[in-house]
Amino acid sequence: MNSRYEELKNIFVDIVDNSTYVELDSTAYNYSVLKSSLDKPLKMVLLYGKPGTGKSMLLNRLYHELKEYREIHYFNSPILSEKEFLKSIYEAMSGVDIPVQMRVNFDALLKYCLKLKEQREVVFLLDECQLYSEALMEKIRLLSDTRVVKFVITLHKTDNEDVIAKEHFKTRIWEVIEMSNANEYDMELYIQKKILSKGLIDFFKTMKKSHFKYIYGHTLGNFRETNKYLYTIFDIYEYYEKNEPAKIDNKKFSKKILEMAAIRLGYINA
Amino acid sequence: MRKLEELEHKWFNYKIKTILMPMVKVSSLYLVAVSLYYVYDKKEHLFSSVYAPSHHMTKVLGVSMESNNSVMARVVQTEETKQEEIKKEEVAPSVSSSLEKVSFAPVIPVIDMEKEERVHHVKKRVKTKRKHVAKSNLVKAKANAYLTPKELGVMGKSSAKVVSVQKPHKTKKMHFTSTRANYAETIKSKFSKSNNPRDALLLAKLYYKKNNFKEAEKWALSANKLNNSLEESWFLFAKSKVKLGKKHEALKILVSYYKKSNSTKAKALIMQIKMGKI
Numbered sequence: 433m434n435s436r437y438e439e440l441k442n443i444f445v446d447i448v449d450n451s452t453y454v455e456l457d458s459t460a461y462n463y464s465v466l467k468s469s470l471d472k473p474l475k476m477v478l479l480y481g482k483p484g485t486g487k488s489m490l491l492n493r494l495y496h497e498l499k500e501y502r503e504i505h506y507f508n509s510p511i512l513s514e515k516e517f518l519k520s521i522y523e524a525m526s527g528v529d530i531p532v533q534m535r536v537n538f539d540a541l542l543k544y545c546l547k548l549k550e551q552r553e554v555v556f557l558l559d560e561c562q563l564y565s566e567a568l569m570e571k572i573r574l575l576s577d578t579r580v581v582k583f584v585i586t587l588h589k590t591d592n593e594d595v596i597a598k599e600h601f602k603t604r605i606w607e608v609i610e611m612s613n614a615n616e617y618d619m620e621l622y623i624q625k626k627i628l629s630k631g632l633i634d635f636f637k638t639m640k641k642s643h644f645k646y647i648y649g650h651t652l653g654n655f656r657e658t659n660k661y662l663y664t665i666f667d668i669y670e671y672y673e674k675n676e677p678a679k680i681d682n683k684k685f686s687k688k689i690l691e692m693a694a695i696r697l698g699y700i701n702a
Numbered sequence: 703m704r705k706l707e708e709l710e711h712k713w714f715n716y717k718i719k720t721i722l723m724p725m726v727k728v729s730s731l732y733l734v735a736v737s738l739y740y741v742y743d744k745k746e747h748l749f750s751s752v753y754a755p756s757h758h759m760t761k762v763l764g765v766s767m768e769s770n771n772s773v774m775a776r777v778v779q780t781e782e783t784k785q786e787e788i789k790k791e792e793v794a795p796s797v798s799s800s801l802e803k804v805s806f807a808p809v810i811p812v813i814d815m816e817k818e819e820r821v822h823h824v825k826k827r828v829k830t831k832r833k834h835v836a837k838s839n840l841v842k843a844k845a846n847a848y849l850t851p852k853e854l855g856v857m858g859k860s861s862a863k864v865v866s867v868q869k870p871h872k873t874k875k876m877h878f879t880s881t882r883a884n885y886a887e888t889i890k891s892k893f894s895k896s897n898n899p900r901d902a903l904l905l906a907k908l909y910y911k912k913n914n915f916k917e918a919e920k921w922a923l924s925a926n927k928l929n930n931s932l933e934e935s936w937f938l939f940a941k942s943k944v945k946l947g948k949k950h951e952a953l954k955i956l957v958s959y960y961k962k963s964n965s966t967k968a969k970a971l972i973m974q975i976k977m978g979k980i
Contacts (some may be wrong), residue, residue, distance in 0.1 A: 671706055692713045702716035 437673050439528075440635065443667035444623070444659040446529040448488045448508065450496040454625045455527060456618045459486055462609055466494060466584070469607040470502075475576040480587040481611030481693045484656030487586040490611070491557045494584070506557040514568050525554055538571060554581050561585040613653035620644040622655065638685040646690055650699040664693040687702065899928035899935070906938045915945040933963070937971055944980050 443452075450667075469477045479487050488508070495506035505524040511517040518536040522544070523529060530536065558564075564572070575581045589610070614622060621646065627636045651657035668689045672680045680686060694700045732910035886908055893901035906921035926935040936959045943952035953975055958967040974980050 614812065649974065668706065668709075692709050694708055695712050695716060700716060702712040702719070 434633065435670060435673055436632065437666045437670040439630055439641065440627065440632060441670055443630055443665055444663040446659045446663075448492050448655055450492055451623045452626075453489055453493050454622050454629075456614060456621055458612070458614060458618055459490065462611060463493065464700055465607070465609055466490060468496075469609075470498070470582065470584070472607070473579070474606040475579065476573075477582075477584040477607040477609070478587060479584060479609045479611065480656070482589050482613070483614065484615055484654040485611035486655050487611050488559050489655070491559055491584065493585055495557055502555065503552060504555040504557065506520070506559075508559050510558070510560045510563040512563060512568075514571070515566075517568060518571070521556065521581070524556070526551075540580065542574065545575060545580040548580045549578060551571075552580060554583060556583050558583060558585045560588075562587050578637060587643070614655065615653055616645065616659075617650045619651070619653045619658060622658065623647070626662075640685065643663050643685055643690060646687075650694055650697075661693060661697060661699075664696055665689055668692055668696075722766055747885055751760040755776075773783075897928065899925040902928065903932060903935050903938065906935070910942060913945075918942040919946065932960075933965060933967065936968070938977070940971065941980055944975055949975060 441574055464477065466477065475600075479490065483485055491506065492508070497503055498504045499655055507520065511520055515535050518538060519530050521540055522536045525548075527542070558572075561569070572583055572585075576583050599625045624636060627633075647658065651661055669680060669686075672689075678690075691700065717837065873921045886905065889901055889905050889908070892898075902921050902925035906925060909915070909921060910918035920940035920941060922935050922942060925932055926939060928937070936955065940952040940956045943949070943955065953972060956968055956972050956975070959965070960972060971980075
């Protein structure tokens with residue numbers, strides 16, 4: 433049987449899974465905008481923000497919610513080879529597996545798409561698009577021009593590169609959704625929902641406002657950082673529970689462990 | 703397990719740091735505040751020590767300016783005092799400017815014994831009040847080319863009286879050894895070297911006291927030729943003329959000087975001559 437702290441630790445393992453999705457006010461708004469944009473005659477939708485702001489999670493949730501109702505395909509990891517990318521697009525649209533030695537001709541794919549005009553609308557969700565080459569992005573643009581294929585792409589927002597200004601996005605992206613870190617209230621809600629999802633209400637009660645404030649002070653509301661921090665906290669808890677149980681008080685959230693986790697993650701320079 | 707022990711150790715160090723740092727900051731702030739207070743306090747002391755002598759100087763100079771025609775004015779003229787002036791200029795420019803004013807005022811080596819007495823009384827009072835003030839800050843009379851008031855005061859009197867006059871003013875320090883015989887010669891040789899109208903005036907005064915009115919008239923005229931703004935030269939010249947029986951001429955000279963200067967002293971002397979008091 434898993435210990436309580438092991439269970440808590442596993443809640444905060446950073447995975448993109450629809451079952452672990454936590455709906456917050458800010459994410460709910462972004463999700464509704466994203467969902468409604470698919471019904472509009474847009475060629476492309478851009479979802480961008482800093483790493484850990486929940487872009488992949490939102491994309492994943494969209495896929496799982498809509499996969500039963502419309503033609504939607506989710507490429508959770510970038511396909512960097514052009515040959516593989518075109519093959520995957522064709523396979524997804526046609527439902528035919530292409531033999532390994534065969535390749536998809538881009539012109540033929542365009543013609544195939546044009547034949548399907550006003551008959552079908554296929555949505556492709558592409559994560560981590562900042563890794564795609566310029567040439568591949570150009571092909572994505574041309575495919576979206578057929579209005580048979582619609583792309584929802586996610587990009588990391590970087591300080592040096594203004595991706596929206598890029599030519600192939602400037603003229604085609606009609607919907608831009610910017611994702612940002614959670615505020616203090618949303619972050620507390622996020623932790624609360626995660627812990628309560630496993631029915632560990634007693635433990636949640638030991639956490640005070642000051643603890644959430646402390647966590648927010650280090651993670652700044654970034655979901656990935658929050659997951660990492662809480663995972664480390666419960667990892668230390670688990671160790672004490674197994675090896676030195678006298679050092680932890682189950683009725684009181686330990687500030688010492690909170691600080692130790694911050695030291696381990698380098699938030700504090702000790 | 704070992705890693706967590708290390709982490710615990712790091713946390714312990716961190717806690718010590720977080721507890722000690724505010725204490726160190728507070729204590730260092732306290733130290734800074736105390737040292738600032740000390741420095742400020744010291745500065746105040748310094749200011750007081752700088753201003754005290756200059757204030758004293760102003761007082762002394764005030765006296766010297768009052769007795770413009772007295773020995774104090776002469777004292778300021780000497781080279782040593784000029785050096786002091788330079789020193790004080792560095793400390794307090796206001797004092798130096800007042801010193802300049804004094805040095806530019808006409809300096810006549812005429813002794814007014816009453817004023818001299820007053821000056822010494824003031825000096826004494828200042829000395830007793832400011833015993834703690836360094837001696838270098840005081841204006842001292844020193845050996846110079848001019849005769850001190852006491853020496854001049856001694857001239858027409860007996861040697862017994864000289865001792866009695868010298869005692870309260872402690873002029874023994876000067877070691878002045880001139881006699882009645884060589885005094886006039888000394889001044890004359892000095893005048894021949896310096897061509898200073900005040901030396902001539904001194905001789906005029908000396909001869910007038912010795913009832914040698916002819917010589918007095920001669921030396922007063924010499925002084926007046928060199929510097930006609932010396933009031934005393936006009937007076938001595940006129941008084942000598944009167945003594946020589948040239949009352950009309952004396953009055954003429956004094957009236958012309960009175961018209962020029964509007965001096966009350968000249969007017970008083972005219973009245974005295976008219977009344978035959980001289």
